[in-house]
Amino acid sequence: MIDTHIHLYDPDFDADRDEVVARAKAAGVKAMVLASVSEKEYDAMLRTEARYPHYCFASIGLQPEELHDLEKQMQWVETGLKSRKWLAIGEVGLDYHYDNAASQKQKGESASIHDYTSVELNHRQQQEAFRQQIRWALDYDLPLLIHSRDAFQDTLRILQENKNSRLRGVMHCYSGSAEWGKEIMKCGDFYFGIGGVVTFKNAKLGSILPSLGMDRLVLETDAPYLAPTPHRGTRNESAYLTLVAQKIAEVFGTSSDEIGKITDKNACQLLGNELNSIDT
Template structure:
């Protein structure tokens, strides 16, 4: 398995990150992509990627902090993108839930990171919270299909999923697809083509059932995979192989 989105760089793992990584490996997590989204978390993501052969980094700027994004930080992201362990740009996107950066600031930061991903030829990792229409519109208008990428922890409907697939994006599911009341993610998960499906934890957030509300960790990505296999009526082994191949293809991993 490959956890395509994990925050081992979060403060929640400060005391026991080595143990968390060991448990993930024991659970069958082959590789992990640690996502950096501000100065502190990017530095930690790069450190982890340098320390572990099987950990990779994604570097981007989160929409909630878009007000702090400037040309200097954009240039820094471009510099980091040349590192062999950096496999994506993001997470970037839009977040209309937290009122910490204006929509205009978020749109500008998002567009600049799409342009960067196309320039450095890396896929995007997209954060979308309460902003489905604008996220999709900007991806289409900025020709993000040229870079492709992941709709991280997808929460849209079937129609939006199809639109994202049409512009060269993979659909990734995390813990919420295991929640008992998650009718929409379960419905959408059944419709994604085999070759465009990915799994993630977004740990330490969004722990899957039966750990909902507790600290998530990458070992739990197995529970996401089990739920998807059940929903799609395929074997766990088949889906494990498929999602691993998908992640390797997207991130150009050998």
């Protein structure tokens, strides 16, 4: 199994990172992709990558919730891209979750023009950063790790604008419908990151997996977030991918070994074969 999206450099792992990696290896996790968030976590991410060579692979990108000092941060991404080889650009994308939550709360009250404007501005900036990082993915011929939350329509529209045979990536923590999945696949070579959410009670995700297709799925934790059942609500870690693979195997009526093999092949196809060259 390959964990295609983890924040192992997060301080949540400072106390026992080596043990977390040891448990992952024991559970059959062959490699981890470290998803970047912003310049703030950059040094910690590089340190984590260096500590687990040929096991942890870093990506670079600005996550949509981190838009303060946008110009400076985009410069950081650009400089980083020139400085070395990366596995992917990400995580990048659009996140309107907190704006939507805020506007829900405001319903019934008189809408503040100021808030409305700042939400619009924030969405425009997110889109601008997303578009620029897509251009870089094409320039540098790298896959994208895409984060999209409560922003599906705009995410799809921007991918459609950039439709290209070289455009490729993972829809990380995919939560859209089967139909939207099909539209995304028309924009380039796209895969869907499946993690703990698929194990949640009442999750609809499982039922759409067959229409996405086994050959389009990759495993991910998004650890320390989104631990699968029965660990839901506690810190997530890559060893729990066995629970995710098991659930996907149930959906397809196959074994979790088979799911591990197929999702590894998909991940390597997208992110590069060095991910699979490691014998653990």
